[in-house]
Amino acid sequence: MFLAVALASACGGADSPVTASDSALLSAASTPLAVIDAKTLTDTTAPLLLPLAGTRTYSAPVETSSGHDPSNYKAAPVVPSIVPARSDPTGGVLTFERETAPLEGWHAWARDGAAGKHRQVLVTGGSSAAANRIYTVYTKEQLVNAIREARNEPKIIRVVGHIDFRVDGGVFKEYTSYDDLKSGGSLFIPSNTTLVGINDASGKPARISGTQILIGNENGNFEVDFKAWVAAGKNPDAFPGWTRNVIVRNLAIDIMWDVNPEDSANAYADGICVAWAQNVWIDHITMTDLPTPSSMSSDTRHDGGLDVVRGSDYVTISNSYFTVHGKMTLVGNSDGGRQWSDEGRLHVTFTGNHWQGVNSRTPRVRYGQVHIYNNLVTGDTNPSAANGTIPPGAAASDVKFASAIGVGYKADILAENNYYNMKTLKPKEVCGKLVTDHGKGVSFRSSGARFISNKDDAGKPMTATIDVQLQGCDGIPVANLWSPPYSYTLKTADTAKAEILANVGAGTL
Template sequence: MKYSLIAAGILLASAAQAATIDAKTLVGASTPLQTAQYGVRNYSAPVLVNGLHDPANYMAAPKLPAWQFASADPTGGVLTFERNSAPATGWHARTRKTPVLVTGGGSATANRIYTVYNGQQLVAAINEAGNEPKIIRVIGHIDLRWSQNNTVFKEYTSYSDQKLGGSINLPSNTTLVGINDAQGRAARITGTALLIGGELALAPGGDPEADFKKWIADGKDGDDYPTWTRNVIVRNLVLDTPWDVNPEDSANAYADGLTVSRGQNIYLDHLTISDGDTPDSLAIAPYTTRHDGALDVVRGSDYVTISNSYFGKHHKTTLVGNGDSGRAWSDEGRMHVTFSGNWWDGATTRLPLNRYGQVHMFNNLVTGSVSTKDVDVKFESGTDARYRSNMLIENHYYNITGLKLTEFCGKAIKGKDYIGFRSSGHVFVSDKSGTNLVDGQCGLALPSTANLWTPPYLYALQTATATQTSVPANAGAGKLK
């Protein structure tokens, strides 16, 4: 096992020595609530929006899941892991000033512990608790297309109806967890986008970019800008990425499975994310893209960890940073994200695609095929270091059938326009190449000395070979009890 505890270059030496603080203390009176507009259906007709979302291309989800609704709590309300804080391993446990303990809603009082069985109960719990520490336990199957205690189903009627009525925004100081039902099935969310934060101006009607730029120009700390959503834990949930009933155009859908947007100190763990019952292959041309990201970290978000999660059947899996030079004002020097213990299995691209981010990836598993005829799971590209990114990738295990060793670099690991990239300790297995240790830069240029960094947290680094068995045993929803 390898251990690392060295302060990253972006952190002041004194910060590395500072005492750990509870992340909930960073949530102040000015922290916004963005919950009221979400989870409320408007059933509006489809219309063009700025020339996009052509009503002629409206298409309801072509297949619905086998519902696993629940109405009782098999635990009798006894908490087990729900109050747990996030571990100290990962970027989520840092700020520029001090280490933090991400507690989510761990300190919730009894009246701020909720057990929910449908979408309306979930929305009501969020709206009642606001930014107070809260634990929300999900049992069964949540879908905002269902109402009246999961007895009435109505498909989204338009882009507007889905964007607002089909999304749930999690405020600061939240722990959202799935509890296995009486049959041992993991809690599941379908047809519903989870949002953490949003890019806001300082006051209604203001401009988010202009306000933030002025804040920085005035010499203020960006971490103190009042619109961060902070201290959120999401664990042990199956998330089916929403089918977009009326996408932007033929290549771009709207809703992600989970989006972190202007969020900070966020811990996402033991999730299972895929297209569920509605892969893009069910779409009708020319609007063949009906999903956006599975899990994206965008719009200046910072200090996020994604761990022990399973990403299946999906295109455009994860963005860290959603734009190039036009996003420098929010993303430059931010987007610190850790990926560890995750399994990408039939996820086709963006594992992740990274702009600006200082991203640490270790002990992840990637399995797939470039030769399969199934377009929903055909491997196209893996980790992609893009504009101004700086990545450290350690000890991954790759099993990709149909891929030659000579193709590994440039397909499974690639990049351009980054400012730093280090990759080592991997094992690559394929029916074309046998077992090969890939222990180098994959032909990508070494970063300059100025851009070298080491994660500022303690982590245990397994061999890539150990990752082959440890990740499937642990990754995904339903494994926390």
């Protein structure tokens, strides 16, 4: 029951350095405090769900209060051939595994206890791991056992080869029900963790399938307990249960196919769900529905790609490749009922990422103060193969593009120097497509956006790259209420595009 509660929700000009304005609301501290190790902010007594995660139940499909009609059970159309690696191509020699996160991004900040102020921290993950807390894993069992053993201690987990959570004891066994999937297909990442993929000898990245990576969790009576904690006058950020100080890098992640979704329009499980977590750096990830794209079913079999939700804060997603998926990146998962957790939180940075062939959410934002700079979005509003017949290995161009940045409830977004390479999208249509108003947003500020399409406003071939004005689209408010508290190097959109194409995703470290 404990696990069921916790898992119920699936989660321009020349390049120049930019420094936040001292007068900005959220940069109000006049004297920066010393940088502290995020490890010192973690609660080593935080409750963990590790004994249950990754455990198969092999139960039969059953109807639940949220649906999951047994008649809707459907195994993934393509059963992959999983051949686990048997040796470490590096011979155990560490390279990037002990790296700490850069200071460029929201992940490197935390509340300092004063209203409206932030304190810089160093996200170290498991960089200080002792020798007996460095694990090289080839199977689901080794991966789960490493986390169970190390718990909240600093740890480095090196994934080699292809791990599919449906492989149990060396044998591929498809999930038998929603309950089997949510239990056996859950991987919880606790505080002070560095989880990285190791490239094989040919440069192919490590890969994880058949699981949802959960950074943080919202378990038991979390809302009741948290509200009581705050009502007692205690520091919300000291509440037991926060997951902090996590680094995930250089992994290819197949977004899980839901064998028995709750209904025809809603599936369970994201690729990565960050929920009730702080100080998280996700870098050089490749994420996709392949080899089982949603088009292989008449109903919804995938949920989100990478979601940052339910009170999470201080997160950066960088240099990652998102492709062949519907609703890809989400910040804040509900308008109503989440003020207690999301108001004043969800500070997230997106930089150096490439969304290619996704339907929407690059990202969609609620509540958060989100910085989106130097990213690349490519897509097609009228792909020739978007007819439900996409085979395994489909190209990203086979997914119909609907919208990019979504400005939702109380969202406050700063978008700078992003590049949009779109097919069949006319320049006059960028408002409503590249930025979409979902209602009641606080602000959307945009500058330096570049755009190219194969169609001009008259529907004729277009080859020129143009600057597009996204600020003010659809009457979305424009308010300069905050600046990033960190310094960052802002490249032109053209420069960013070239660097992203050469550097993005798993396998390039």
